[in-house]
Amino acid sequence: MPLYYSTAHQLHDMLVSKEISAEEITRAVFNRIEQVEDRIRAYITLTKDQAISSARSVDKARAAGEELPPLAGIPVAVKDNMCTQGVRTTCASKILYNYIPPYNAAVLERLNEARAVIIGKTNLDEFAMGSSCENSAFFATCNPWDTDRVPGGSSGGSAAAVAVGEAVLALGSDTGGSIRQPASFCGVVGMKPTYGAVSRYGLVAYASSLDQIGPFARDVTDCAWLLNVICGHDPKDSTSAPYDTPDYTSFLKEDIKSMKIGVPREYMGEGIDPAVKEVIRKAINVYSGLGAVVEETTLPHTEYALPAYYLIAPAEASSNLARYDGVRYGYRAENAGDLADMFMQTRSEGFGAEVKRRIMLGTYALSAGYYDAYYNQALKVRTLIKADFDRAFEKFDLLLGPTSPVTAFKRGEKMDDPLQMYMVDICTLAVNLAGIPAISIPAGMADKLPVGLQLMGRPFGEGDILRAAYAFEQNTDHHCKLPE
C-alpha cells in the first residue's frame, strides 16, 4: 500500500516506530497531488511550504523524544470555507477570490495544536451551496472513481482528495448533506457531528443553524481520531454545546449485539435507485448477522424536509451573505456610479447563479408579508421533523438508510435543473434540520460506483454511530476498495 493511501492510524504507528518521517509522508502526499491533481482538481490552494515546515517541526519534536499526539504529522486537507490565517479563503467564489483572513477558524487552531499538517484548501460549491462541486467559481472537481462524474457536493474537493490519496484526512462542512453525500459518491467515510459539537467559529457561514464542520476519513477509526481533535466546547461560538467530549476511539468495538436499528421506510421508498437500495439491503443483513435488531420504522414528515430546508437555509444565507458588498474586502465592481450601484454590481458580478438563486429565495421568504407563509411555516415543519426523530430514538439506538438516492452522476447532468439537483439531498437534509449526528460509510458498489450507508443517531450519540460503523467495517471490505 502506498504511503498516501495509508490511514492516519497506520501512519501514526509508522511515525512512532520511526519507520518513516512526517516529512516523508507529506512529500508522498504532495507527489500524489502532482500525479493526479490535473485529473481530479480537488484543491483551490496548496500550502506546500507551510506543510513541509510543519512536518519538519513534528520530526524535530519526535527526535527530541516528545510523545506525538495522534494526528501529529498527518496530512489534512481543509475545505476552502474555513478561515486560515494568512492563506486565502475563497469559498470558491469570485467575490472572495483574493480574501486572506487575519485569523484561524477554531478547527484550524485545534488541528495546529494537534500538530496535524495542513496541506491545502479544497474546492467546493460556491459558499457550500450545491450537491456536485460544479458550482465552484473556479473549476469543477472530478470523481476519482470516474472522472466524468461529480464527486458530490458541496465538500466535493475534500471527499475526492481523501478518496484519491491527495490527503489522508479532510474537513468538510455539512449544511444539508455536504459531507455525507460526497463521502458516499467518493467511497470514503464522512460524518456530520451533532449541531454544536464542533465550533463553527471561522467557518464562513452559509446557513448558521444548519452548518456543521465534520471529518472525512478512509476508515471509521480515522474518523474517530479526527473527531477527537475537532469536537469540544468553544466559548467563541454561542451555539457550541458545553458538552464533555468523550474519547471517540473508545466506541470502536465490534460488539453490537441487541443494538436497535430502525430503517425509516421513507428512506427506502420511491425515488431511491434500486441498485442503491440493494446495497443497503445487504448492509441490513450484515447488521442482522451481527446480532443487531433491525426493524422498519417511519419518519412521517420526511417529505417536507426538502421544502423546509430550501426556505430556512436560503433565508439565513440571504442574511449571512449580505456582508459581501465590495466595501471592505474581496471583489469590487469597477466603474460603479454610486454606492448602491457599487453594491449591486459587485454582487451581480461576484456571485454565481446558484448563490444568487438562494439569496433571492431567502430574501423573498423573509420579506414582510411572506414571512409567516414561508419562513415561519418552515420552522414549524422543522419542529415536526425533529419530533419524528425524537420519537424514533425512543425506540431505536440508530436509524439506517442510504446516504444518497443515487450514485455519482455525470458532470453537467443536473446543472440546468436546480430542483433535480436539490433532490439528491433528500436523504441527508432532515438530519441537519434536526441537528442530530450522522455518518456515511462505504457500503458497496452499484454500477462500479460507491454507495454510502447512512447511520443517524441521537443528539451527541456519535459513540453509537461510530460503534455500529466500525462493526460494519470490520465485517466487510468495502472501505478497502480504491479508485483505479
Added chain:
Amino acid sequence: MAQYEAVIGLEVHVELKTNTKIFCSSSTEFGADPNHHVCPVCLGLPGVLPVVNKKVVEYAIKAGLALNCQIASFSKFDRKNYYYPDLPKNYQISQYDLPIAEHGHLEINVDGADKRIGITRVHMEEDAGKLVHQGTISTTPFSLVDYNRTGVPLIEIVSEPDMASADEAVAYLEKLKAIIQYTGVSDCKMQEGSLRCDANISVRPVGQIELGTKAELKNMNSFKALHKAITYEIERQTELVEDGAKVIQETRTWDEAGGVTLSLRSKEEAHDYRYFPDPDLPPLVIDRKWVDDIAAGLPELPDERRKRFVNAHGLPEYDAAVLTATRELADYYEECVRLFANPKLVSNWVMGDLAKMMNASGREIGDIRISPGKLAKMLQLLDKGTISGKIAKTVFEEMFNTGKDPDKVVEEKGLVQISDTGLIDKVVEEVIAANPKSAEDYRAGKEKAIGFLVGQVMKSTKGKANPGVVNKLLKEKLDQ
C-alpha cells in the same frame, strides 16, 4: 375652528457604559484613532460569530427595572437586515418581538402637573460605525469608514405616544436621562452621542381618537434642539391640517442652523428589514434570581430621592426637583448636608451661586473645584459669623476659580468679619459726621435712610464689618 393637539412618542438610544463591545472583547473607549478598537468579530469578517457580553444584558435589565418595566424571562436577538457601508455585516443584531423589557413607565411634572408616560419597551442592539465624509455628504468624492463604534452596546427605549407638547417631551427625556444616569449603566452624554433621541409626532383635532399621520424626527442632539424641533413640527403639521392638506408619513431631520425640520426620506421607500431570529445566538433565558439580584442592587432613583429630600430634609419641592436632576448633583448636595446640617442653606448655595458659576464657566458638577467639604467649611465660617454673607460670595467665587480652601481665601484676602464694636464704633461716628443729611432724615422719621449709612460703613470697612453690629451701633448713635 377646531383645536389641535399633538401626540408625541420618543425613541431614545442609550450607549451602555461597558468596557467591551456587545458581542466581542474590543474596547468601547470613546475618542480612539479610527479603526483602533476593532477585531474580526465587530468587523463582521467572514466566519466570525457573536458572543453576548453578559454585562450588557445586566445593564439592560437594570435600565428596564429602573423604568418600571417587566423583565422578560425569555428573550432573543434578531437580525435587522439593511445595507449600509458602516454596518459591516449589513445586518444589525437587535431585538424584535421579544425585547428584554416591556410595559414600563416614568413620571414627569410639567407646570406643576404630574403625568405618567408609558415605556413600551427596552431592547438591546449593537451600534453601527461612522462614515467620515470628505466635505458634505452630497459632494464628497469618497467617504472613510471608522468601525470603532460598531458593536458598541446600545439600549433603545421606546415610549408610548403619551406626550402632548415639546415641554412634556423635554421633561420626559430629562427624567429618562436622570434615571439612566442614576443606575450607572450609561453616562448619557448627548454631545458624545451616548444619548440620542428620535421623536414621532402627529397632530389631530382635540377629541379625535385615531392618530394623525406621523413624521419621525431625527438628529436632535440637545434638549434645546428637541424642544425647538418639536415645537416647529407641531406648528408645521397643524398648519397643514388646518389648510386641509395632508401630512406625509416620512422621516425628517432637524436643521439647527435653519431652525426648521426637513424631509429626509418618505416612508414609501421604507426598508423591509426582514427581521428573523439570529441563528448564531441562542435565546436568552433570564433567571428570576438574577433579575431579583439586579433589582436589589438598584440605587435610589430620582423620584425617591426627591421625595426624601422633601420629607427628610424639609426642602421645597422645587429645590428637591432641581437637586435630583442628576445623580452627581444630588450626591454633591447630600454630601454637603452631611458635613453641614442646614439643608435649605446648602440648597440655596448649590442652586444659586454654584449653579450660576457652573453655567457661566460651562463646567459640570463632576469637574468643579469646590469639594462638598470646602463648601461645608465655608458655610460654617458664615454660620459662625467669621465672614458675612456678602463676603461669602467673594470667598465662594475665589474658591470656584482656584479650588482654594475657604480658610485660606479668607486669610489671604483679609476678609475676616469685624465684629469688634470699638473698631466699628469709630467708623460709625465718622460716617454720621460725613453724612449729616442722612442722619437728619433718619431722625426725622425716614427709617430707610439708615440703609445708606450702613452701606457707607460697609464700604469703608471693605465689607468686613458685621452688618448686624453696624446696624445696632448706628441706631444707638442716631437715637441718642
